[in-house]
Amino acid sequence: MPLTTTDVERFEAARPRLESIAYRMLGSSAEAEDLVQETYLRWQAADIGRIEVPDAWLTKVLTNLCLNHLTSARVRRETYIGQWLPEPLLEGDPMLGPAETAEQRESVSYAVLTLMERLTPNERAVYVLKEAFAYGHREIAEILDISEASSQQVFSRAKKHVAGGKARTEVDEVAAKRIVEEFLAAATSGQTEPLVKLLSSDALAIGDGGGRVPAKATPFHGALAVAKFLRGLFKPAESKRRMLGGAAPEVYATTANGSPALVIVVEGRVFGIMCLEHGERGIVAVRSQVNPDKLHRATEIWASTRRGEPLALNGW
Structure with a gap:
C-alpha cells in the first residue's frame, strides 16, 4: 500500500534523529x-497500520541495519590503508544531533567516536542510545532483543572502554578560536618549543588519508615527537603546493564535533580538518582527516556557513 502524506511526514520528522543515531x-x-534511506524503504514496505509506536519501530530497524553494517565494516577496515578515523562534522551540522547535556556532547566528540572502534556493535548501539538519546534500558532491550539486565551490563562495559575519551575539556566558540590561533601560530613558527608548550607530555598525532592523500601510517606519541611532526607539516614546500594544485590553502578556526578545529580549504573545497583535543594539560591529541571521501559533507556545510576571515598562514 502506498504511503500516505502523513506516513511520509512522520518519517521525515524522524529522519534527523535517525541520521544522528547512525x-x-x-x-x-x-x-x-x-x-x-534503507530504513525508509522498510517503512514503505511495512503494514504501517499495525505499527503501534512508529518511532520505536524506526529506531529498531535502523539500529539493526547499523549492527549488520558494522559487522561487515570490521572486515573492510582490516584492508584500510593507513590509520582509520571517523568523519568529522563541522559546527552547525544537524547530523551532530542533540547537544543539551554534557553526555550528549561527549558522545559525539571526535575522541569518543575514535575510541568507539574498540566497542562491539552491540556495545556501540547501547552506548549511543543510552548516552546520546536517553533511551531507557527497557527500550534498548526491546530494540536489540536482549534482556534489560544485559543492556545494563553492555552499557557498563562500553562506558569503561571509552573512559579514555573524557580527557578533553569543553570550550566555547571564543575559547576554541583562541586555541586554534595559538596552535597555528606555534605550528608555523618554524620552531618546536612553542608547540611543546601547548601540548601535553603524552600528546598524540594521527592522520587519515585513506590512501588518497599522504598521511603517516603510524601515530606520533609524546610532545616532542608531535611538535617536530607538526613543524614539518606546516613548513611550506614545493611538493605540498603541487599536491594542492598550486593553489594557496586557507585556514579557518572553528569547531568539529564540539572540539577546536582547523579547517583547511583549497579553492572552496575542504581539504582537511584537524581536530584538537584539549584537556587540562594542554592539547592531548591532534587528529587530522584528509581522506577526500570523508570530507564531502564538510565541503557542503562549509559552503553554506558564515566563515569569517582566514587565519594568517606564514610562508604560503
Whole structure:
C-alpha cells in the first residue's frame, strides 16, 4: 500500500534523529544517510497500520541495519590503508544531533567516536542510545532483543572502554578560536618549543588519508615527537603546493564535533580538518582527516556557513 502524506511526514520528522543515531554508530555521514534511506524503504514496505509506536519501530530497524553494517565494516577496515578515523562534522551540522547535556556532547566528540572502534556493535548501539538519546534500558532491550539486565551490563562495559575519551575539556566558540590561533601560530613558527608548550607530555598525532592523500601510517606519541611532526607539516614546500594544485590553502578556526578545529580549504573545497583535543594539560591529541571521501559533507556545510576571515598562514 502506498504511503500516505502523513506516513511520509512522520518519517521525515524522524529522519534527523535517525541520521544522528547512525552517524554516531558508524562514524560516517554517507553510510548514515544510506542506512536511513534503507530504513525508509522498510517503512514503505511495512503494514504501517499495525505499527503501534512508529518511532520505536524506526529506531529498531535502523539500529539493526547499523549492527549488520558494522559487522561487515570490521572486515573492510582490516584492508584500510593507513590509520582509520571517523568523519568529522563541522559546527552547525544537524547530523551532530542533540547537544543539551554534557553526555550528549561527549558522545559525539571526535575522541569518543575514535575510541568507539574498540566497542562491539552491540556495545556501540547501547552506548549511543543510552548516552546520546536517553533511551531507557527497557527500550534498548526491546530494540536489540536482549534482556534489560544485559543492556545494563553492555552499557557498563562500553562506558569503561571509552573512559579514555573524557580527557578533553569543553570550550566555547571564543575559547576554541583562541586555541586554534595559538596552535597555528606555534605550528608555523618554524620552531618546536612553542608547540611543546601547548601540548601535553603524552600528546598524540594521527592522520587519515585513506590512501588518497599522504598521511603517516603510524601515530606520533609524546610532545616532542608531535611538535617536530607538526613543524614539518606546516613548513611550506614545493611538493605540498603541487599536491594542492598550486593553489594557496586557507585556514579557518572553528569547531568539529564540539572540539577546536582547523579547517583547511583549497579553492572552496575542504581539504582537511584537524581536530584538537584539549584537556587540562594542554592539547592531548591532534587528529587530522584528509581522506577526500570523508570530507564531502564538510565541503557542503562549509559552503553554506558564515566563515569569517582566514587565519594568517606564514610562508604560503
